[in-house]
Amino acid sequence: MNEETISLRELVEIVWNGKKIIILSMVVSILIATVLSFIVLDKKYVSEATVQVTANTNAEGIVKQYIDSEFTSQVFAERMKNQAFIDQIFNESGKKVVSNKNLAVNVDVQTNMISLSYTSGSSDGAQKILSTLIDEQKKYMSETLTNEFTLLADSYTKESERLSNEIRDLIKLYNETIKTNNLPEILILQSMIPNELIIDLSTEQQATLVNIDGALQNELMQLQAKISSKSEEYRKVLDQYQSVLTNIESFRPDPLIKTVIAPTLPETPSSPNTLLNSTISIVLGAIIGLGIVFFRKYWTETNPVEK
Numbered sequence: 001m002n003e004e005t006i007s008l009r010e011l012v013e014i015v016w017n018g019k020k021i022i023i024l025s026m027v028v029s030i031l032i033a034t035v036l037s038f039i040v041l042d043k044k045y046v047s048e049a050t051v052q053v054t055a056n057t058n059a060e061g062i063v064k065q066y067i068d069s070e071f072t073s074q075v076f077a078e079r080m081k082n083q084a085f086i087d088q089i090f091n092e093s094g095k096k097v098v099s100n101k102n103l104a105v106n107v108d109v110q111t112n113m114i115s116l117s118y119t120s121g122s123s124d125g126a127q128k129i130l131s132t133l134i135d136e137q138k139k140y141m142s143e144t145l146t147n148e149f150t151l152l153a154d155s156y157t158k159e160s161e162r163l164s165n166e167i168r169d170l171i172k173l174y175n176e177t178i179k180t181n182n183l184p185e186i187l188i189l190q191s192m193i194p195n196e197l198i199i200d201l202s203t204e205q206q207a208t209l210v211n212i213d214g215a216l217q218n219e220l221m222q223l224q225a226k227i228s229s230k231s232e233e234y235r236k237v238l239d240q241y242q243s244v245l246t247n248i249e250s251f252r253p254d255p256l257i258k259t260v261i262a263p264t265l266p267e268t269p270s271s272p273n274t275l276l277n278s279t280i281s282i283v284l285g286a287i288i289g290l291g292i293v294f295f296r297k298y299w300t301e302t303n304p305v306e307k
Helices: 008-017 019-040 061-070 073-081 083-089 123-180 203-210 214-250 274-301
Strands: 045-053 103-108 113-120 257-261
Touching: 008 019, 008 274, 019 274, 045 073, 045 123, 061 123, 061 214, 073 083, 073 103, 073 113, 073 123, 083 123, 113 123, 123 214, 123 257
Parallel strands: none
Antiparallel strands: 045 113, 045 257, 103 113
């Protein structure tokens, strides 16, 4: 055999003479791949689902801002992948029974569509886990927003109480000024009539106020302006408080988190891929067989004893 070149015919002859070795190598590779696929490697099933998150709601003002900030595809995706959240749902004696490594989450920012998939050792297990994660995430986000609404309502309650006390003090000061200066009692303001402030001066009161000393009139007008301003703030706070209360009672996450495609029940395992493994094993076996054949030929040709 020429040391520098080798003809195509010689290559074919080498391969043909070593066909048994090549075939045997391919058969062994296929057997190994079959054993790995059916016995050694665990079967994995993938359940898939599609969810859409939208903040479209009839709410207005600060309530809408809360909803818009909470119900986004990015927030939903990040919370779905949070291992602490998963552990709260699937917690057995402190052991991690479900891992976020088996959960794939992809977000389409243009459509707010979220593609979810979970890989498990059983078909129904993959579907059940993914369904539970989606349902619990809806519940969790709803509870989180409801808690924020409750805190917001509490803050409005405190604010309304503060404004109410300030208005009462201003009205008290106004009325005391009227009495101290022996002014007509018609100028005395009423403070509260069941949750509604009566602070506007009547035509008769305004006419009486015109005839009062300038400095005193200015003092009374300033007090009345402060009372009007605080009363307007008070009304706004009450409106916001009522709006929050309405949302606490009626809020539901379902219109905002839509399950477009429910978690599927996989019929066949996603891995191991028996066909792919067999194909790879055939190619790998052929390569190994060819390597053995050519190495044997090289070893024989370069054996100094035979020469």
